[in-house]
Amino acid sequence: xxxxxxxxxxxxxxxxxxxxxxxxxxxxxxxxxxxxxxxxxxxxxxxxxxxxxxxxxxxxxxxxxxxxxxxxxxxxxxxxxxxxxxxxxxxxxxxxxxxxxxxxxxxxxxxxxxxxxxxxxxxxxxxxxxxxxxxxxxxxxxxxxxxxxxxxxxxxxxxxxxxxxxxxxxxxxxxxxxxxxxxxxxxxxxxxxxxxxxxxxxxxxxxxxxxxxxxxxxxxxxxx
Numbered sequence: 001x002x003x004x005x006x007x008x009x010x011x012x013x014x015x016x017x018x019x020x021x022x023x024x025x026x027x028x029x030x031x032x033x034x035x036x037x038x039x040x041x042x043x044x045x046x047x048x049x050x051x052x053x054x055x056x057x058x059x060x061x062x063x064x065x066x067x068x069x070x071x072x073x074x075x076x077x078x079x080x081x082x083x084x085x086x087x088x089x090x091x092x093x094x095x096x097x098x099x100x101x102x103x104x105x106x107x108x109x110x111x112x113x114x115x116x117x118x119x120x121x122x123x124x125x126x127x128x129x130x131x132x133x134x135x136x137x138x139x140x141x142x143x144x145x146x147x148x149x150x151x152x153x154x155x156x157x158x159x160x161x162x163x164x165x166x167x168x169x170x171x172x173x174x175x176x177x178x179x180x181x182x183x184x185x186x187x188x189x190x191x192x193x194x195x196x197x198x199x200x201x202x203x204x205x206x207x208x209x210x211x212x213x214x215x216x217x218x219x220x221x222x223x224x
Contacts (some may be wrong), residue, residue, distance in 0.1 A: 005218065006125050006127065007037075008216070009125035009126055009127075009215075009216035009217055009218070010037060010038040010041050010089075010123075010124070010125050010216055011041045011216065012216030012217070012220065012221050013038060013041075013123040013124055013125065013214045013215060013216035013221060014038055014039075014041035014042040014044075014045055014123055014216075015041075015045055016123075016214045016216070016221040016223075017042055017087050017121050017123045017214050018042065018045045018046065018049070020121065020212070020214070021084075021085050021087075021121070022049065022052075024084070024085075025049065025052040025053045026052070026053070027052075027053070027054055028054055029052075029053040029054055029084050029085075030053070030054055030055050030056070030057060030075070030080045030081075030082060030083050030084060031046075031053060031055075031056045031057070031083065031084065031085055031086075031087065032056070032057050032059070032083040032085065032086030032087070032088075032113040032114070032116070032117045033046075033056045033057065033058050033059065033063050033067060033086075033087060033088070034059050034060075034063065034086065034087060034088020034089060034106070034110055034113070035058075035059050035060040035062060035063050035088070035089075035104045035106040035109075035110060036088070036089040036103070036104045036106075037089070038089035038123050038124055038125070039063065039087065039088055039089050039123070040063075040066060042087050042123060043063070043066050043067060043070065043072075046070075046072065047070035047071075047072060050070065050071065050072045054073070055072075055073040055074065055075045055080070056072055056073065056074050056075070057074070057075060057076070057077050057080050057083055057113055057116075058074055059088065059106050059109040059110040059112075059113045060104070060106040060109060060110075060170055061170050062104075062106075063106075077112065077113065077116060080116070082118065083113065083116050083117040083118065084117070084118050084119070085117065085118065085119050085120075085121060086113055086114050086116075086117035086119070086120045086121065087121050087123060088101070088110055088113075088114070088120070088121075088122060088123070089101075089122065089123055089124050089128075090122050090124050090128055090205075090210075091103045091128065091136045091203070092128055092130050092133050092134075092135065092136045093122060093124060093128050093129050093130065093210070093213055093215075094129075094130055094131065094132065094133055094186070095131070095224075096209065097122070097209045097210040097211070097212075097213050097224070098133065098186045098187075098204070098205060098206045098209045099122060099133075099203075099204075099205040099209065099210060100133050100134075100136050100138055100139075100203050100204060100205070101139075101203045101205055102138075102139030102141070102175070102202075102203030103136070103139065103203075105139070105141075105164070105167050105169050105170075105175055106169070106170065107139055107141055107201055107202070107203045108141050108169065108171060108173075108200050108201040109170065109171070111201050111205065111208055114205070114208045115208050119211045119212065120208070120209075120210045120211050120212075121210065121211065121212045121213075121214065122210035122212070122213045122214070123213075123214050123215075123216075124213070124214075124215055124216070125215065125216050125217075126215045126216065126217040126222070128215070129215060132183065132184075133183045133186055133204070134181050134182060134183040137162070137177035137178055137179045138159070138177070138178040138181055138183070138202060138203050138204065139164075139175050139176070139177055139178075139202070139203040140154065140161070140175065140176045140177075140178060140193060140199060140201075140202045140203070141169055141171070141173050141174070141175055141199070141200040141201050141202070142173060142174055142175075142176055142198050142199055142200060143173055143174075143198045143200065144172075144173065144174050145198070146197065146198020146199075147163060147174055147176065147198075149196075149197065149198055150176060150196050150197075150198045150199055151163070151176055153196045154176065154178050154181075154193070154196070157181065157189070157192060157193070158180070158181060158182055159178035159179065159180060159181035160178065160179040160180045160181075161176040161177065161178045161179075162176065162177050162178075162179065163175075163176055163177075164176070164177055171200065173200055183204070186204050186206035187204075187206040187207060189204060190202060190204035190205075190206045190207060191207075212224075
């Protein structure tokens, strides 16, 4: 798939998400905004409707900066009484709407904002749909002092962790990308990894799966 085709698919998904939430926006609406290239397309569309909702809660500094550049009000999660919709992308999506996220390194804040939202809408191009999670390396955010300890535990779970040295998260932490991990039961693996001392969060969204997935393709969009 060429880059231009994939980008058009992302735009279709983002525009369809905007069409989905548009009838429900009001001057009291607070939106949660994720991080990544597909979400950026959603923000591009959202700027045209900023007069119809109150504010946004961003899952990363990058998204916050982009929202602010379009004069969209950004508030802290602690100041938001309720987030009506959370819109974000994913790196992999299975038929049960369970996701792998975190390719951009914002997984912890993404998981927090998703948990604080009434409805989580995941938008992506069609290539992100998979039958079983795990081909995309699983991001795990760790406290820096625990990197080696966590890595050893991830190896015991059957994975091959690689430190993403070029990245420090917005929380001041590090990312281990876990390759070759067999994810037969996403909820179980998510819990096991979360139980490792030093893990802040991991990129499996099984306990906090999407409520609606919108995939863009050459033929239009698919929702499930």
